[in-house]
Amino acid sequence: xxxxxxxxxxxxxxxxxxxxxxxxxxxxxxxxxxxxxxxxxxxxxxxxxxxxxxxxxxxxxxxxxxxxxxxxxxxxxxxxxxxxxxxxxxxxxxxxxxxxxxxxxxxxxxxxxxxxxxxxxxxxxxxxxxxxxxxxxxxxxxxxxxxxxxx
Numbered sequence: 001x002x003x004x005x006x007x008x009x010x011x012x013x014x015x016x017x018x019x020x021x022x023x024x025x026x027x028x029x030x031x032x033x034x035x036x037x038x039x040x041x042x043x044x045x046x047x048x049x050x051x052x053x054x055x056x057x058x059x060x061x062x063x064x065x066x067x068x069x070x071x072x073x074x075x076x077x078x079x080x081x082x083x084x085x086x087x088x089x090x091x092x093x094x095x096x097x098x099x100x101x102x103x104x105x106x107x108x109x110x111x112x113x114x115x116x117x118x119x120x121x122x123x124x125x126x127x128x129x130x131x132x133x134x135x136x137x138x139x140x141x142x143x144x145x146x147x148x149x150x151x
Contacts, residue, residue, distance in 0.1 A: 001078050006066040009044035011054060013075055018055045021068035028053055035061035 002010040020028050032053060035041040045065040052068035055061055064071065077083065
């Protein structure tokens with residue numbers, strides 16, 4: 001049985017020794033570099049981001065663009081004799097028309113008053129960085145007042 005590692009690449013399931021999803025850890029990078037220097041590196045990413053590293057019993061190291069959790073699910077389903085169907089976004093066979101995504105409706109936001117006086121604190125613009133006082137808003141209602149008359 002062969003495990004699909006993405007982008008129409010396969011690895012013999014019986015040959016897998018270990019998988020690692022922490023591909024950017026220092027020990028994993030050292031193992032990948034040594035495998036590349038020895039000619040034991042097999043790159044199944046085809047230029048995409050490496051998401052898992054597969055170590056084979058033969059000593060070869062395989063780079064895959066599929067998450068190791070997905071590979072484990074696929075392998076377990078194959079060993080159990082079940083069909084595991086997942087939609088692999090890195091697989092060209094599943095690159096059909098994407099479903100349209102609707103943008104969320106904009107929420108009303110309070111408008112902030114524009115700053116006066118040039119640049120922000122410490123800047124050298126109009127007003128030399130000092131905040132200019134704004135006149136208080138006038139009360140346009142004729143019969144109401146903010147301060148009540150005291151007896």
